Amino acid sequence: MNATWQTIPDMVLSAADRFGGAEAVVDGSLRLSYVELVERIRKAAGAFAEFGIRRGDRVAVWAPNSAEWIIAAFGIMTAGAVLVPVNTRFKAEESADVVSRSGAKAVLVQRGFLGQDFDTVLDVPTIDLRSDFLTSGSPFEREPVEWLDGADVSDVIYTSGTTGRPKGAMMNHVQTLRMYEEWATLADLREGDRYLMINPYFHTFGLKAGLIASFLRGATMLPVAVFDVDHVVDLIERERITMLPGPPTLYHSLLTVVDKAKLTSLRAGVTGAADIPVELIRRIHDELPFQTLMTGYGLTESGNVTLSRPGDSFSDVATTAGLPCDGVEVRVAQDGEVLVRGYSVMQGYLDDPVATAEAIDADRWLHTGDLGEFTDSGRLRIVGRKKDMFIVGGFNAYPAEIEGFLTEHPAIAQVAIIGVPDDRMGQVGKAFVVSRSSGATLGPDELIEWCRERMAGYKVPRYVEFVDGLPTNATGKVVKDRLR
Known part of the structure; x- marks a missing residue:
């Protein structure tokens, strides 16, 4: 990492000098060079400063991937503020809770996206990303390195725990820069790469392995708001995409493409899940043009923990999460839980010292809640989830949170959620429901539709x-292994 970069804005603004007129962003008909993108980020930072945003203030962004999201996010950081990305899959009430507890001074939204109604639930000022706000400020000229510190919090990303209420993991500037410099190297991200960004920017992967890694390397960023395989294939062919990370479901979709000639530009891929079929990795290598395919393990509270290495076998990529990252210690506790320690571990949960102390012990080990083991070659294999979390198409689903929603239904007395295998999504949720009355007429389809109206898909x-x-143990706790 460049030793002079102590903050993310310092690195981002330097991209104008490092990459100049090279294409930085392509979003529909909008094409911006690095010089033009940095100028827009400076104007956005000026607009936030004129709005009253100051160093350490928090500003939320609740919108899909777009050029405006990029400009807003780094404009917020350049103004000295802390970025709070909000999950676009959340319903309005879920998002309002996160925004309120984050203490955000403002929220940037894309009106009309997925039919969300922002103004009825948010009690802080909302700014439309598609308005002229981001271009309304005078270019922000104060050099961030002179007044921001590498130890300052750069972003707060909310992640759910077993209690079901999302908690805001705080990361600082310098740890993020170090972490994604290593990621960019191992993922083989190069200057001039054309990076199709399907992973959402509200997620650590989309924001950091996507945007920050691209600014580090000088890749062209192509945001995708909503995944559609035909649209993605068209973009790959038309824009000569070289870098395409995503969950296993993305690669399953690409394997179904009849005309593989449209995909010939693809060079580097990145995927990850608890368990990827070896045959899927073999087919990606045999049937798709990728020269490299990286996998890894990480979490919001610590970013990257382990990453695969160039030359790893099909089996290594499919069944392990790779080797520990530089400067990151990983061990498996006696009960099988994966513990992580090092520079990459979060600063803590925002305004939640109790949850922070539960997650990070006195010796600074982060307790991940995941169960793992090391192979003979020293690679980490994730074998289960201590907290019963499961992953649906790349998104973490937490049973306790979903169960909390379901128990609000007047016909439900008790419910337990587990993850079950799914060919396309990896895993999906299954609900075991105990009705309040034996004469209840609630049916599965009716309950699923009720859920769709109240929680992220x-x-x-x-x-x-x-x-x-439901099967329970002596203390009355539901024994989910018996449900499986």
């Missing part, structure tokens, strides 16, 4: 089974 159970009771 990836959280909605795909299967519902009505049972007379």
